[in-house]
Amino acid sequence: MPTVSMTVNGKEVSAEVETRTLLVQFLRDHIGLTGTHVGCDTSQCGACVVHVDGKALKSCTRLAVQCEGASVTTIEGLAANGALHPMQQAFHENHGLQCGFCTPGMIMSAVDMVERLGNKLDEKTIRQELEGNICRCTGYHNIVKSIAAGAEAMK
Amino acid sequence: MTEKGIGAAVLRREDRRFVTGKGQYVDDLNRAGQAHACFVRSAQAHAEIRKVDVSRAKSAPGVITVLTGEDVAADKLGSLPCGWGITNKDGTAMAEPGWPVLAQGRVRYVGEAIAMVIATTRQGARDAAELVEVDTSPLPVVVQATDAGKKGAPQLHEAAANNQCFDWEIGDRAATDAAIKASAKVVSLDIVNQRLVPNAMEPRAALAEFDTNSGLLTLHCACQAPHAMRLLLGAFVLNQAEHKFRVVAPDVGGGFGSKIPPYAEYAALCWAARRLGQPVKWTSSRSEAFLTDAHGRDHVTRAELGLDKDGRFTALRVSTVANLGAYLSAFGPLIPTYLYATLFAGQYTTPAIHAEVRAMFTNTTPVDAYRGAGRPEATYMLERLVETAARELGMDPAELRRRNFVAADAFPYQTPVALLYDSGDYAGALDKALELADVKGFAKRRAEAAKRGMARGIGYSTPIEATGAAPSAIAGQLGARAGLYESAEVRFNPTGSVTVFSGSHSHGQGHATTFAQIVASTLGVPYENVEVVEGDTARTQFGMGTYGSRSTSVGGSAIVKACDKIIAKGKKIAAHLLEASEGDIEFENGNFTVSGTDRTKNIAEIAFAAYVPHNYPLETLEPGLNEQAFFDPANFNFPYGAYICEVEVDPETGFTRIERFTAIDDVGNVINPLIVHGQVQGGVAQGIGQAMFEQGVYDESGQLLTGSLMDYCLPRADDVPSIDSGLTVTPCPFNPLGVKGCGEMGTIGSTPAVINAILDALKDYGVSDIQMPATPLRVWQAIRNGSAPQAAE
Ligand code: FES
Ligand code: FES
Numbered sequence: 001m002p003t004v005s006m007t008v009n010g011k012e013v014s015a016e017v018e019t020r021t022l023l024v025q026f027l028r029d030h031i032g033l034t035g036t037h038v039g040c041d042t043s044q045c046g047a048c049v050v051h052v053d054g055k056a057l058k059s060c061t062r063l064a065v066q067c068e069g070a071s072v073t074t075i076e077g078l079a080a081n082g083a084l085h086p087m088q089q090a091f092h093e094n095h096g097l098q099c100g101f102c103t104p105g106m107i108m109s110a111v112d113m114v115e116r117l118g119n120k121l122d123e124k125t126i127r128q129e130l131e132g133n134i135c136r137c138t139g140y141h142n143i144v145k146s147i148a149a150g151a152e153a154m155k
Numbered sequence: 156m157t158e159k160g161i162g163a164a165v166l167r168r169e170d171r172r173f174v175t176g177k178g179q180y181v182d183d184l185n186r187a188g189q190a191h192a193c194f195v196r197s198a199q200a201h202a203e204i205r206k207v208d209v210s211r212a213k214s215a216p217g218v219i220t221v222l223t224g225e226d227v228a229a230d231k232l233g234s235l236p237c238g239w240g241i242t243n244k245d246g247t248a249m250a251e252p253g254w255p256v257l258a259q260g261r262v263r264y265v266g267e268a269i270a271m272v273i274a275t276t277r278q279g280a281r282d283a284a285e286l287v288e289v290d291t292s293p294l295p296v297v298v299q300a301t302d303a304g305k306k307g308a309p310q311l312h313e314a315a316a317n318n319q320c321f322d323w324e325i326g327d328r329a330a331t332d333a334a335i336k337a338s339a340k341v342v343s344l345d346i347v348n349q350r351l352v353p354n355a356m357e358p359r360a361a362l363a364e365f366d367t368n369s370g371l372l373t374l375h376c377a378c379q380a381p382h383a384m385r386l387l388l389g390a391f392v393l394n395q396a397e398h399k400f401r402v403v404a405p406d407v408g409g410g411f412g413s414k415i416p417p418y419a420e421y422a423a424l425c426w427a428a429r430r431l432g433q434p435v436k437w438t439s440s441r442s443e444a445f446l447t448d449a450h451g452r453d454h455v456t457r458a459e460l461g462l463d464k465d466g467r468f469t470a471l472r473v474s475t476v477a478n479l480g481a482y483l484s485a486f487g488p489l490i491p492t493y494l495y496a497t498l499f500a501g502q503y504t505t506p507a508i509h510a511e512v513r514a515m516f517t518n519t520t521p522v523d524a525y526r527g528a529g530r531p532e533a534t535y536m537l538e539r540l541v542e543t544a545a546r547e548l549g550m551d552p553a554e555l556r557r558r559n560f561v562a563a564d565a566f567p568y569q570t571p572v573a574l575l576y577d578s579g580d581y582a583g584a585l586d587k588a589l590e591l592a593d594v595k596g597f598a599k600r601r602a603e604a605a606k607r608g609m610a611r612g613i614g615y616s617t618p619i620e621a622t623g624a625a626p627s628a629i630a631g632q633l634g635a636r637a638g639l640y641e642s643a644e645v646r647f648n649p650t651g652s653v654t655v656f657s658g659s660h661s662h663g664q665g666h667a668t669t670f671a672q673i674v675a676s677t678l679g680v681p682y683e684n685v686e687v688v689e690g691d692t693a694r695t696q697f698g699m700g701t702y703g704s705r706s707t708s709v710g711g712s713a714i715v716k717a718c719d720k721i722i723a724k725g726k727k728i729a730a731h732l733l734e735a736s737e738g739d740i741e742f743e744n745g746n747f748t749v750s751g752t753d754r755t756k757n758i759a760e761i762a763f764a765a766y767v768p769h770n771y772p773l774e775t776l777e778p779g780l781n782e783q784a785f786f787d788p789a790n791f792n793f794p795y796g797a798y799i800c801e802v803e804v805d806p807e808t809g810f811t812r813i814e815r816f817t818a819i820d821d822v823g824n825v826i827n828p829l830i831v832h833g834q835v836q837g838g839v840a841q842g843i844g845q846a847m848f849e850q851g852v853y854d855e856s857g858q859l860l861t862g863s864l865m866d867y868c869l870p871r872a873d874d875v876p877s878i879d880s881g882l883t884v885t886p887c888p889f890n891p892l893g894v895k896g897c898g899e900m901g902t903i904g905s906t907p908a909v910i911n912a913i914l915d916a917l918k919d920y921g922v923s924d925i926q927m928p929a930t931p932l933r934v935w936q937a938i939r940n941g942s943a944p945q946a947a948e
Contacts, residue, residue: 018278029277034183035176037408039356040441044864047356075176088174092166095829098837099663100173101357101408107174123877130872134864136356136409137663139840139901140872142833 006070008033009077017064023057024048026064027074035075035104039134046133049105049112050074056112058132075104078111086153087111087146096146098137109133110147114154121151159683160676161892164829167668169661178406181360181377182438189362189434190219192424193280195270195287196446197262200298200518200857201309202291204260204269212272212286217279221287222427223270224259232256232426235419235482236391238383239489240634241321244511249321252312252516254482256392256422262291263311263481264518265857266446271423273435296518296857300478301455303515311481311516320479320488320514325496326572331509334470338461342544347926348532350453350478350851351844352867353525355662357408358439359448361421363428372429373401376421379410379660380700383637385692387417387485393425397692404690407662411841412524413448414662415702416485420447445862450851451525453478454491454532460505460540466550468559470507471499473536477514480521487523488514493573493633494529494621494703500570501537502581502619502795503559508571518857524702526841527899530620531906538616538907546918552615552911553589557582560617567888574621576793577895578885584819585617588797591881592817597801600814610804611814612916618904619795622704622896623889627787640787641705642697643713645674645721647780649766651759652684658698659710660690664898665830666706672826673711673892677718678758679745696783704896707826708792712890716784719891724780725761731772732756732764792887794895796820798839800908804916809935811847811913818880818904823887823895831897836878838901844870845902846909847928868928917941 005014008031015030027033027050036059039047048059051073078085087110090096097103113121113129121129126147127140135143159165172178209221234253241249258269270287274280295309302308303318311318335341361376372395378384381402388402389395407414420437428435439447455476461469477491496510527534541559545552561568563580570576589595597613604611624630627638644656655674659666671685688694701710722742729747730737739750748755756764764771765780801815818835825831848868852860861867886893906927913929914922921942925933 020278028183033176034180035178037180037357038182038438039358040864042441042863042865045356045441075174079175084171084174091174092170095167095833097170097173098665098833099355099357099407099409100169100178101180101355103173104176127873134356134869134871136354136411136841136869137837138833139836139838139870139878140875141836141840141878144872144877 002065004064004068006067006072008072009074019065021064022060023062023064023067024059027059033074033076037101037104039101044134046105046109047102049108051108051112056109075108078107087150090150090153091146094142094146094149096138096142102133102135106133106135106143110150113147114151119151119155121148160672161826163672163827165668165672165682165827167665169665169667180357180406180408181362181375184362184375186362186364186434189436190273190275190431191277191280192427192435192437193272193284194268194420195272195284195289197258197265197267197269199262199291199293200265200296201294202262203294204258204262204289204291206290207270208288209270212283215283215286217275218283219273219275219431221270221272222257224255224257227255227257228259230426232422233392235417235422236387236485237483237488238387238485238636240636241323241488241492242634243321244324249488250315250319251483252314256419264520265859266520268419268423271427273427296855298517298519298853298855298857300453300476300515300517303517304513311518315516318516320483320516322513323492324509324511326509327507328509331470331472331507334507335459335461335472338469339464340462340548341459342540342547343459344539344543344924346456346458346536346539348452348454348456348535349927351451351525351849352445352851353411353413353448353451354869355409355411355413358441358444359414359418360438361424362434362436363424364434365428365432367432370399371401372399372425373403374421374425375403375405377407377414378404379414379662379702381660381690381692382658382698383700384417388422388425392422401693404660410662411526412451412528412702416449416523442863445867446520446859449484449523450480450520451522452532453522456536458536458540460544462544466548466555466558468503468505471505473499473510475512477512478517478519478522479514480519481516482521484521484523487521490524490529495533497572497574498530498533498619498621499537499572502561502617504561506571519853526838526902528703530899531842531903534616534618534903535907538618539910542615542911553585556585556617575790577790577887577889579793579795579821580883580885581617581795584795584821584883585797587881587883588799588817588819591819591879592799592815594799604803610806610916610919612802612804612912612914614800614908614911614915616798616904616908616911618798618900619793620899620903621791621793622899623708623788623792624703624705625791626789639699640785641699641710641713642783642785643710643717644696644781644783645714645717647721647762649763651762653678653680654686654688655714656688656695657710657714658695658700659706660701664701664706669707669826669830670711670714673714674718677715678721680758704898707892708887708890708894708896709786709788711892711894713784713786715891716786717782720782720784721780724782725758727776728761728764728771729756732770788889790889792823792889792895794820794822794897794900796900796904798904798908800912802912802916804913804934806920806938809931809938811929811931811934813843813876813909816876816878818878818901819883820897820900821883821885822897822900824884824893825882826894831882832880834897835880835901838899839878839905840870840875842902842905843875843909845927846906847930848874850928
């Protein structure tokens with residue numbers, strides 16, 4: 001079995017994995033970061049979104065060994081020194097989550113959205129940009145509000 | 156102190172762990188030495204099992220054991236239980252064939268578990284599952300409930316002649332027939348309420364452990380009702396006594412009904428853990444979820460509504476065939492009967508109603524509760540009929556409704572189909588919706604859309620539902636095999652903080668926040684000093700769990716009842732400490748005061764005195780301040796609302812967009828408006844999903860064609876609109892909080908509003924009916940097939 005090493009949330013990690021291990025399994029099962037979720041097996045739901053080398057990625061679509069040497073940020077790495085990231089805070093303040101299962105992926109996608117498109121995001125843009133993330137609980141209404149507010153707050 | 160009490164939009168305290176990735180869902184849990192299970196599932200919808208050869212799988216690397224239906228039989232596991240019995244028209248009991256934990260001799264739907272492979276790793280179990288050889292001979296298949304009763308149809312169960320589970324009725328048939336006959340106008344519709352797949356985003360998961368020393372079996376599973384799970388699995392399947400069986404439902408990622416039943420996998424895991432003395436874990440894949448999570452809806456209905464010459468409803472006659480799938484799921488029989496036909500009065504005074512429902516077994520995934528469970532099917536049928544009647548009579552649909560509403564001064568109102576409505580002002584909600592939706596401005600918007608070549612339509616729905624299940628005595632008469640109260644324990648700790656234990660279960664509903672608000676208001680303690688505990692049979696005394704929008708009205712009321720007992724005991728303690736008589740003690744805002752004086756003790760001081768009883772009436776009163784209560788409601792409660800949807804259809808493509816959606820709900824008193832609106836918004840999106848996107852499709856061989864999120868269309872952010880939601884408040888008189896359920900209204904109310912709006916948009920094209928989901932293809936075809944001449948262009 002190959003050993004794979006990468007930086008996750010600023011920490012060097014490495015583990016021996018089967019080649020077929022997905023990045024999401026590596027994060028969850030090998031290094032114990034269970035905030036990244038698995039909601040499907042067809043890369044539709046976006047519960048597994050993390051940032052790899054600064055870009056949002058569905059971590060169920062990449063093998064761990066493909067991420068050798070990469071820098072990965074997961075939902076656990078977003079809050080700095082105990083203070084919530086502005087996007088996390090915005091989801092809280094706008095009731096942008098119910099069961100919370102889609103939330104890590106939503107927040108990681110949202111932060112990426114702001115980094116790509118800037119701090120002024122209108123409803124239409126947010127809704128279209130969320131095409132890779134499914135939420136079954138909120139009806140998206142408050143997720144859209146959260147992301148608009150979080151984008152502002154990230155200035 | 157009450158700024159975070161009842162009525163305040165308190166931000167949810169559970170959010171922090173979820174937004175930081177620290178939620179603890181079942182798949183996040185691991186135990187030292189745990190094994191992993193993988194289920195070998197039937198690829199055929201109906202087949203005789205000739206042989207299950209596990210020899211190769213057993214010798215694969217890392218495999219601990221492989222168990223099959225024969226092992227289930229040898230270990231005498233019981234059949235998966237059904238929680239509700241229905242009585243046929245002729246007084247006989249429904250057919251109740253068994254459902255083995257692992258298939259025995261025959262499989263009856265694609266996805267049915269045949270064998271369980273247990274290995275040291277998840278991947279190892281999956282690999283070995285591929286090596287299990289199942290030798291079958293295929294049998295003919297039936298998937299539609301309307302085909303299942305036909306002559307010569309393949310038979311699923313010996314215990315269910317003609318595939319029929321039951322043939323049930325409610326209401327006065329003779330009176331209804333006569334009233335229909337005498338009606339000035341009869342409107343009829345043939346409706347398919349299509350099969351849906353619930354798709355909570357967290358797939359089901361379980362981790363079972365067995366302590367060989369104590370004999371304690373512990374099951375962590377993604378479920379909505381841990382005590383009910385323990386009761387049903389322990390007593391009926393596993394023969395595991397409750398004091399040696401703990402069920403924990405930690406963070407659960409959505410349920411919508413699909414996480415109520417005691418599924419085969421949970422029983423199998425418990426059994427395996429007990430056999431092996433080793434923890435065993437299983438997490439469903441999404442593909443497995445599509446095949447094995449209980450599905451929802453799947454009704455075929457013929458409905459007729461009679462009206463007199465003034466547009467007053469005279470009678471409603473409904474005949475439904477319901478698909479129960481291959482086996483009886485826990486509440487399968489309840490959904491198309493008492494949760495369905497009892498809602499047929501809607502918000503209206505229809506004097507005569509009769510409904511008959513035949514429920515059939517087919518070679519499909521078992522059907523059970525999905526958000527709304529029976530009530531969306533009822534409401535869709537009724538609200539479509541009402542709007543069709545308005546269109547055919549050339550009447551304003553709002554006016555037709557108003558003419559038939561139960562009047563605000565007519566409560567309590569007895570319907571002809573068993574329910575006693577509690578309270579309401581239906582016209583008030585409709586008026587508010589008309590205003591918020593700017594219905595006055597619709598004609599202008601329609602004309603403006605027409606200029607752009609778009610067909611704009613408006614549709615209404617005025618739903619009602621029954622929540623807060625249920626008065627146990629009534630439920631028992633109707634076939635419930637359990638009580639339906641809720642329990643709570645309110646425990647003061649010695650230094651004044653409060654721990655609340657509830658039998659409800661939150662899987663997104665925010666109980667940790669809402670219930671703490673209730674306690675803060677009732678006991679006058681700071682919200683921050685209240686902790687809410689749920690989801691663990693070892694911590695909460697008992698509970699029936701969360702479904703049917705019951706948690707606040709039943710579970711919250713149990714908490715209030717326990718708080719009342721705390722106050723009653725507190726008065727005794729205060730009387731002693733203040734040297735007054737108990738009758739002179741008043742309680743308000745957390746303070747016990749001798750009436751008419753300033754002599755007072757706050758509740759924290761009382762709690763301290765109760766736990767450090769140095770100055771305490773020990774001869775007449777026990778120390779401690781910890782009370783338990785069970786609340787069994789005297790009636791259901793009946794939230795209602797008025798929904799208005801506005802769509803634009805592109806007649807060239809059939810593409811439909813919801814431009815505005817207005818939802819006015821009356822859920823009685825509101826504990827936390829933030830959460831109530833959130834529930835409505837999420838519910839509306841699911842209802843829109845049924846109207847426009849979702850459908851579980853089987854081919855004739857019983858293969859689920861919509862078996863993944865690539866084929867089954869869940870609404871995405873860009874498919875649904877923002878929701879304009881508002882509330883009116885008519886308190887429920889049947890519970891101390893005056894609340895009604897809010898979890899399902901959005902789903903129940905929105906579906907007919909959407910379809911009514913689409914049909915309004917298409918009326919100029921000669922389209923009067925469309926089946927769900929109204930996909931662009933269906934809308935386009937409807938326009939092409941419509942009777943309007945321009946449609947042929
Ligand atoms: S797990 Fe669903 S997209 Fe990755
Ligand atoms: S909050 Fe439950 S799936 Fe989004």
